[in-house]
Amino acid sequence: MRVDVFVKLSRGLALAALLAATFPAAAQRTAAEPGAAPTVAADPQLEADVMELSHKLRCLVCQNQSIAESNAPLAVDLREQVREQLASGRSKGEVVDYLVARYGDFVLYEPPFKATTLLLWGGPVMLLVGGAGWLAWRLRRRAGELAAMDGLSEAERRRARDLLAGDAKPSSSESPESRS
Amino acid sequence: MKAKFLVPLILFIALAGFLAFGLTLNPREVPSPLIDKPAPGFSLARLDDPARPFALEEMKGQVWLLNVWASWCVACRQEHPLLVRMAQQKIVPVVGLNYKEVRGDGAINARGMALETETALAIERARRWLSDHGDPYVLSVLDIDGRVGIDFGVYGVPETFLIDGEGRIRYKHIGPITPESLQQVILPKIEEVRRAG
Numbered sequence: 001m002r003v004d005v006f007v008k009l010s011r012g013l014a015l016a017a018l019l020a021a022t023f024p025a026a027a028q029r030t031a032a033e034p035g036a037a038p039t040v041a042a043d044p045q046l047e048a049d050v051m052e053l054s055h056k057l058r059c060l061v062c063q064n065q066s067i068a069e070s071n072a073p074l075a076v077d078l079r080e081q082v083r084e085q086l087a088s089g090r091s092k093g094e095v096v097d098y099l100v101a102r103y104g105d106f107v108l109y110e111p112p113f114k115a116t117t118l119l120l121w122g123g124p125v126m127l128l129v130g131g132a133g134w135l136a137w138r139l140r141r142r143a144g145e146l147a148a149m150d151g152l153s154e155a156e157r158r159r160a161r162d163l164l165a166g167d168a169k170p171s172s173s174e175s176p177e178s179r180s
Numbered sequence: 181m182k183a184k185f186l187v188p189l190i191l192f193i194a195l196a197g198f199l200a201f202g203l204t205l206n207p208r209e210v211p212s213p214l215i216d217k218p219a220p221g222f223s224l225a226r227l228d229d230p231a232r233p234f235a236l237e238e239m240k241g242q243v244w245l246l247n248v249w250a251s252w253c254v255a256c257r258q259e260h261p262l263l264v265r266m267a268q269q270k271i272v273p274v275v276g277l278n279y280k281e282v283r284g285d286g287a288i289n290a291r292g293m294a295l296e297t298e299t300a301l302a303i304e305r306a307r308r309w310l311s312d313h314g315d316p317y318v319l320s321v322l323d324i325d326g327r328v329g330i331d332f333g334v335y336g337v338p339e340t341f342l343i344d345g346e347g348r349i350r351y352k353h354i355g356p357i358t359p360e361s362l363q364q365v366i367l368p369k370i371e372e373v374r375r376a377g
Contacts, residue, residue: 060210060335060336061335061336063207063208073280073283073284073326074326074335074336077326077330078330081330100213101213101214102213102214102330102331102332102333103210103212103213103333103335104210104211104212104213104333105213106210106211
């Protein structure tokens with residue numbers, strides 16, 4: 001967890017450095033305009049929280065990216081909302097609720113557990129339990145079949161014993177001629 | 181026992197059926213959680229008279245459409261003639277929500293632009309666009325920073341919301357309105373809401 005946040009933080013810093021290098025004008029603007037909202041929060045802990053939360057939220061424009069990864073205008077706006085609301089002291093849960101109220105559960109990468117997602121969450125468990133049950137049933141049935149196959153007569157048992165002892169005459173099917 | 185060899189085939193057909201159904205769905209259309217909920221309140225400057233704010237409550241008692249548009253939005257041009265025709269036939273009042281007129285335009289670098297400059301530019305651009313393409317709106321309001329858009333769960337332009345007399349969102353249309361969607365979905369919905377209200 002600690003490492004995770006660290007990686008994300010360093011990634012964010014690297015990105016910020018890259019952006020600052022690519023768009024020096026943008027960096028100057030933030031410095032020149034105290035009124036404008038900065039793109040990165042001054043408090044590193046807050047920025048880490050913003051990035052952590054942003055990675056869990058889907059960008060609705062480019063649906064396979066989180067709002068942390070996407071540069072779509074809406075993702076930038078939503079990131080700004082997350083930053084602003086966390087800075088104003090709202091909890092992460094409240095910020096998530098704010099976005100879910102507007103964009104629905106789809107905005108969450110991890111869908112909540114409720115009646116409509118029962119199959120989604122329960123499906124793998126059902127498959128596992130069902131598969132294990134089926135396997136157990138098959139194994140037990142096969143064990144029963146094997147037990148039922150052990151139906152040798154007394155004469156066959158005696159002959160098997162003699163064969164194992166090595167003093168029985170080979171039967172016709174085991175004659176060397178037919179084996180070749 | 182004999183039909184056992186059919187089991188994989190049946191499983192395959194069932195899977196193919198699910199996948200084929202999945203292909204008919206549009207992942208770009210995210211159902212809005214705001215349906216049947218009160219529309220988020222807002223008060224924004226009117227395009228025709230920026231000194232005058234327009235609030236949601238002013239439409240109380242009417243069934244109306246809130247159409248999200250912008251002059252940089254290409255798909256809006258596609259649905260615009262239809263909106264103009266609807267306005268001529270006085271089917272339903274349509275309020276325009278001009279969404280991020282300046283900063284939404286990828287061709288303009290609005291970063292660092294003062295809000296007054298941005299607003300003035302937005303008004304100029306939006307008015308010019310409406311005079312070029314026709315103005316189907318009873319009025320338009322300016323959502324300069326897109327904040328009201330976020331409150332409405334807008335994630336692309338155009339989007340159209342059907343709002344009833346009590347200010348509840350009853351339907352959301354994502355993407356440009358087409359003659360088919362108008363005839364088959366939107367007009368029947370308007371009728372339904374009117375009858376209920």
